Amino acid sequence: MHLHSLVLKDISRRKTKLLVAVLGVVVAFAAMVAVVTTFSAATDSLYEESNNFGANIIVRPEVKTIPLVAGSTSMGSLFTGENYIEESDIPRIHTIMDSSKLSAVAPRLYGVAELGDSSVVIMGVDPEEERKLKSWWKVQGSWISSENTGQTEVMVGSDIATPLGLTEGSLITLHNGNISMDARVTGVIESTGSNEDAYVILPLSDSQDLLNREGKVSSLEVRALCNECPVEEISMQIEDKFPGLEARSMSQIVRNELAIIEHTRSSAMAVSIITLLVSTLTVASTMLASVNEKFKEIGIMRAVGASDVQVVSMLFFEGAIIGAVGGIIGFAAGTIASTISAPLLVQVPPSPMWSILLPVTGICIFTGMLASILPAKRALGVDPAEVLRSV
Amino acid sequence: MSDDNMIRILKAGKRYRIGSGEIEVLRDVSLEVKKGEFVSVMGQSGSGKTTLMNLIGMLDSPSGGIISIDGTDITGKSQKELVALRRRTVGFVFQQFHLIPSLTAWENVALPLIFAGKEDIGYVAAALGRVGLSHRSEHKPAELSGGEQQRVAIARAIVMRPKILLADEATGALDAATGSMIISLLRSLAGEMTVIMVTHNSELAKLSDRIVNLKDGNIEEKK
Known part of the structure; x- marks a missing residue:
């Protein structure tokens, strides 16, 4: 028999009373787990939804501006640098350190062509x-295909479709100097209120043929997405990997996302801290009552040879057991509670966060031990001579 | 003073502070007890018998004087040193038995070994055998009679094979027949260890080698 067996025996004897302390931990940590699980599910959902906002990093060839000055007279500016990105370089973007966080890399080639009498x-x-970035587009008809169907497919924005009377299935011919390209309209994009309303959108390879820019792209639109995604950091990694290109994060979107997450996280944290305090106080008060109740036993133990360290370690072990049992039950209860409440509160079904089981149990054990400090101090004050005399 | 003294007390006193005043429970007490001797301590209530036992048992420290146990001066020793010395030197038997209700007789007897971090290589069985309770080892205190509980308490007190056994009113809660049996047990242990017994019963005290009478915090030897 060991010191810890004594504690376990004592716990089994007083299980009904200690149940109050365990329940305190269970309630507090169930609330904490439920809040964390629910907020986490809500955050994931927000991210998923914000995926629809489009790209949050735009990669373009770096253009340097050189002011032209003759004496004291400005002669305007000279722009230098490449206008295009090599298409063959694009796969290298997946070699950056945070490449797993890239959810879409969409190349684009811009140019001007003639359609009928219009440019x-x-x-x-x-x-x-592109479809990953523009999932909210409403297309009357269908998206252009990425496979070669033998005929060029295009989608047209509503600002072009309406005046030219284009609908799904219309046949058009695009011209660029001597180059002509017959194409079939697969769909008309309903007005988005952005520049794309006036675009003719076609597969990259066809646009390269039409614009005579084989193997070139004008820009890359990148969606980097994850919780705590360091978008600015990813931009820097892209710039490091592609000298001569500049990667700009669309900070407003990023800031909004971070603000939402920070808000939810700090709310969860505040609730967690309050529940943690409540739990610690509950355990401390139950254990203090338990020490008062065991005053005589502690005195006897000290009289038959228990040292201060042994008395304290027995109480700390008791606190740790209460914390561990409370933590594990609290995790289960919190997970069940969030499964029931999250779909009602945030319209998101959460999944159990197994990754927090160990940390939660660890915090519970720490809380139990923390709550044992005051009772331990009280137990150390037990004078065996006085206790044995008074009983 | 001789070399075979187990306990040597020289002009020891004990004062307790109560509120703003002080009461002197023991005053210049001097006492020598030989190794293996069986000594009874008698006296009126409040004469300082239990205080004297607590000083010898290192549960309390004297306000003045010198107390030496098995040749070691315990005055001025740290709490940690006293706990270690107490574990290997002293066993206690109390009037109210002071067994832990949730533990079996075996576990109660094993307590001093657990706290000393000592492995039980037959010590508990030997101690229970010595008090004639081998067959009751799995019983909890509530399932034992008063006499049996006190015998378990004696087994607990001797399991570490202490040099001193202190019995404070060990028969006070027992009927006369059971009390006599307990005294006989203590008598049989004397010789192997020094036994000091506090009692009010002068008939039982006569079974010891020597009676020390405490009166108003001072010692009067009787026999």
Whole structure:
């Protein structure tokens, strides 16, 4: 028999009374787990929804501006640098350190072509990647295909479709100097209120043929997404990997996302701290009552040879057991509570956060031990001579 | 003074502070007890018998004087040193038995070994055998009679094979027959260890080697 067996025996004897302390931990940590799980599910959902906002990093060739000055007279500016990114370089973006956080990399090639008597803006895209960024587009008809169907497919913005009377299935011919390209309209994009309303969108390879820019792209639109995603950091990694390109994060979107997450996180943290305090006080008060109740036993133990360290370690062990049992039950109860409440509160079904089970149990054990400090101090004050005399 | 003294007390006193005043429970007490001797301490209530036992048992420290146990001067020793010395030198038997209700007789007897971090290599069985309770080892205190509980308490007191056994009113809560049996047990232990017994019963005290009478905090030897 060991010292800790004595504690376990004592716990089994007083289990009904200690249940109050365990319940205190369970309630507090169940609330904490429920809050964390629910907020985490809500945050994930927000991220998923914000995925629809489009790209949050735009990669373009770096353009330097050199002011032209003759004496004291400004002669305007000279822009230097490449206008295009090599398409063959694009896969290298997946070698950056945080590449796992890139959810979409959409190349674009811009140019101008003639459609009938009008000049229109051509935007060549990778249909699969573009679709990830523009999932909210409403297309009357269908998206252009990424596979070669033998005929060029285009989508047109509403500002072009309406005056030219284009609908799904319309056949058009695009011209760029001597180059002509017949194409079929697969869909008309309903007005988005942005520049794309006036674009003719076609697969990247066809746009390269039409604009005579083989193997070139004008820019990359990148969506980097995850909780705590360091978008600015990812931009820097891209710039390091592609000298001569500049990667700009769309800070407003990022800031909004971070603000939402910070807000939810700090709310969760505040609730957690309050519950933690309540839990510590509950355990402390139950254990203090338990020490008062065991005053005689502690005196006997000290009389038959228990040292101060042994008395304290027995109480700390008791606190740790209360914390551990409370923590594990609290985790289960909190997970069940969030499964029931989250769909009602944040319209998101959460999944159990197994990753917090160990930290939660650890915090519970620490809380139990922390709550044992005062009772331990009281137990050390037990004078065996006085106790044995008074009983 | 001789070399075979287990306990040597020289002009020891004990004062307690109560509120703003002080009461003197023991005054210049001097006492020598030989190794293996069986000594009874008698006296009126409040004469300082229990205080004297607590000083010898190192549960309390004297306000003045010198107390030496098995050749070691215990005055001025730290609490940690006293706990270690108490574990290996002294066993206690109390009037109210002071067993832990949730533990079996075996576990109660094993307590001093647990606290000393000492492995039980037959010590508990030997101690229970010595008090004739081997067959009751799995019983909890509530399932034992008063006499049996006191015998478990004696087994607990001797399990570490202490040099001194202190019995404070060990028969006070027992009937006369059971009390006599307990005294016989203590008598049989004397010789192997020094036994000091506090009692009010002069008939039982006569079974010891020597009677020390405490009166108003001072010692009067009787026999």
